[in-house]
Amino acid sequence: MNLPIRSNGPEQEASTRSPTPNGNIAAQSHPLSFLQGSGSAEVLLERCQGLWNEIETFRDQLKRRHREQTVEMSHYRGVVRSELKNLERLAGKQREAREQREAEKQAQKGGDEANGHAKVPVSTDGDHAGQLLDESEDELPNQQIASSNLPFLESVWNSAKATSGLIAMQKRFYYGEDVDRKTVPRGVKFRRRRGSQSHLVKTGKALVDVVAADGLEWIKVSLVTNHRMIMDKAREGWVEDSSDEDDSDEENIKSPADDPDGDIPIVKMGEAMLQASKEVRIRTKYPTVRMILPKVVEGELPQIDKIINRLRTKGIVVECNPQAVASRSLESVLERMITDPYANFTPTLNIDCTILLGLVSDFSHSEVESEPWFHRALKRQVEIEDKEALLPNSLYPAIVGRKLVCTAEAAKRMGEIVDTIGTPGEKVRTGLFMGSVDETEYSEEVRQERRARLAECSKFDVPQDLRLPITIVDKDDVDASGLPAVAPKVKETLTAINQSVFMYGWSTGYTTITSNRTVVKGIENVLDKHAKNEHDWPKIWLCPTARSLVGKEKGRRE
Incomplete structure (x- = not known):
């Protein structure tokens, strides 16, 4: 993979040329040379711009993978940005001072030549005083350059990498x-x-x-x-x-x-x-x-x-x-x-009711405009879907290529919701996604037909390895005797439908995917208090965003 590393902006091009007058870029090429800092603000500026470009490239990669919310680095990024601005200022001062000294030398040389005299390298008290003045003017910027925080910031970034x-x-x-x-x-x-x-x-x-x-x-x-x-x-x-003559026993x-x-x-x-x-x-x-x-x-x-x-x-x-x-x-x-959220998913996924609704919702498949009767949560879903499309960015990457199952209780509850408030499109998609208890009755031709029909009622392409339909399973067919001792404490905090979903996934060892943040947090709280080790935890993936049905105005009011 070739990363498109961020390039310097036009305002930095002039200040990052190589080599710099007061710094040896070749000396900076050693992988650990940054620990020594530099006496040149322009050398430090070039290094800081390179650090900034890498940070921005990393953030771009997070955004491409829709993972920018998973890495908290705004404070560090702000510190690097401040250091970059400071080095730009110091490099400008150093460059101006150098140009001024050069101009003064040229002016003095021109004056001597105009008078017909060659400059004699004789040291006088006046010349020495001028030299001291120049050094005092440079002292503060040089101290600031020497105390730059850049080597530390580079070390932190390298440690992160x-x-x-x-x-x-x-x-x-x-x-x-x-x-x-x-x-x-x-x-x-x-x-x-x-x-x-x-x-x-x-x-x-x-x-x-x-x-x-x-x-x-x-x-x-x-x-x-x-x-x-x-x-x-x-x-x-x-x-x-x-x-060396102290013969006492004291340290x-x-x-x-x-x-x-x-x-x-x-x-x-x-x-x-x-x-x-x-x-x-x-x-x-x-x-x-x-x-x-x-x-x-x-x-x-x-x-x-x-x-x-x-x-x-x-x-x-x-x-x-x-x-x-x-x-x-x-x-x-x-x-x-960058953490891959799907790396540890099991080959079979247990789908809860919140994900089932998200898979068939008009919010997920269609261009939905906010209606006057939408309550705040529905309006918010319109905004989020416009920025972060659920299916291509979260759900399809999570479920493609895996067998999909859900409990009969979850399927029943989902069907009741769709029958009550679902739009015609949501009802059609429900029929395409939901299967029956006997998965073997569906041939690959039937699965392909379902994917094709789903593509007709969706604004997104349907992945070819999306395994439709979802198989409905009986939670009572699973032996729960192997669950850890903490399982009953978790179960008693769940409603009947959530018991059917989460206890089934736990018993089978399947990854359960859900967008029910409240339930997941409740399970984690119980496990934090009572679980003996990490093996006691069920495999649960919390989808970062949820979608409900758009529904019908009359149905929602009722």
């Missing part, structure tokens, strides 16, 4: 005991709870640079060095005794505090992430916390090794390896970064 199932970048998590938000000091960020406990907040917070593995891996990147960590220890009151490194390393920034960041991770559980698992420290060298200083070992002892995975943030092409990792 090394993961699978990317969920978020630079996401803040809150943890700790609930406190009354009225007691929180002004300026302290917190997470406000909803509902009856909205007055309670959590003030502990941890910023995670990369959330991957579908939420089960949290990564923090830091470009801290050994020297910086020693300076951090010194600020906390540590003193190193370098005397060379001392601190008055009970927890000497507890306030060192790298320790605080890691342990805050670890505490926050204990409050996030995904299918009985807690996220793994990983810290990437590419500039830290182990084995050189005992003080540094002690800090690293402290983090590892607490369960944090620490990598002190520059290769952990090595650059890699986006094209080579894209399929791994």
Whole structure:
């Protein structure tokens, strides 16, 4: 796959030429050279534009797959955008200063030649003062260039490209005991709870640079060095005794505090992430916390090794390896970064009533205009369908090539709804999608005929591997004795029709697909409290959007 990498906009073309006057582009070609920064704003600007282009290319790919809502990266993207604007400004200043100095040299040279004198390279106090003035004018921009945050932003992006199932970048998590938000000091960020406990907040917070593995891996990147960590220890009151004549049994490194390393920034960041991770559980698992420290060298200083070992002892995975943030092409990792929602579907899918309605709805197959009698939910479906067509973007990719079944209860309920409020088109499509208990009576010729007839009453092409019709099954034909001990607790929270659908899918091991968010959330809540491990969970896929029948005005009013 060849990705159409975003190109520089016209406003950046002039500032990203190569090579640059003050930077060696060839020196930047090493995959880890970005960790060193650069003294040239134009070199940094070119690198930042490349980073921005990759981020935008990644977002384009998410949009093409209709997955842009699954990766939260607006904060990180905003930080990169700000850095890009800052580097554009600094590159402009650096370029103007260079051009001004060149113009002054040319003017001075022209004046000397006009007077008939050649310029003599004699240093005078006035010349020295002018040189100092030039240096003082350049000092602030140079300091800003040297302190650019770009190497860190590149390291975070490279870390994200090394993961699978990317969920978020630079996401803040809150943890700790609930406190009354009225007691929180002004300026302290917190997470406000909803509902009856909205007055309670959590003030502990941890910023995670990369959330991957579908939420089960949290990564923090830091470009801290050994020297910086020693300076951090010194600020906390540590003193190193370098005397070789000290024969006492006391350690060379001392601190008055009970927890000497507890306030060192790298320790605080890691342990805050670890505490926050204990409050996030995904299918009985807690996220793994990983810290990437590419500039830290182990084995050189005992003080540094002690800090690293402290983090590892607490369960944090620490990598002190520059290769952990090595650059890699986006094209080579894209399929791994973006989660495939259908990858773990079973060959047979159990379809619930909400999906059955979405498969036959006029909203899904026809150009529906909002009617005056539409209530808010129907008007919203018109808007969503215009932007995100359900069938080609979600349902057809989920169900094609797989055997489709539904319980008799779901089929009956769906039929009742269609008979009551369905339009003529919705009733025709229901007859095409729904089959009978005995699947063997349908030949491939009959299936092909149904697909052809469906195409006649739909604005979308019908996939050739769509296996029509849906087979109706009897839930009582399945042995539920093998379900985990938590199953009865889940069952008692479900209505009769939802019991037939979800317990059938659970008993058979089939993936159940639904757009009933409320039911799925209720099942997850029970499992979060009572499931022993992730194997206790049923296979359920929640379709990100739902469609009801358009129906008839009279039928809906009744």
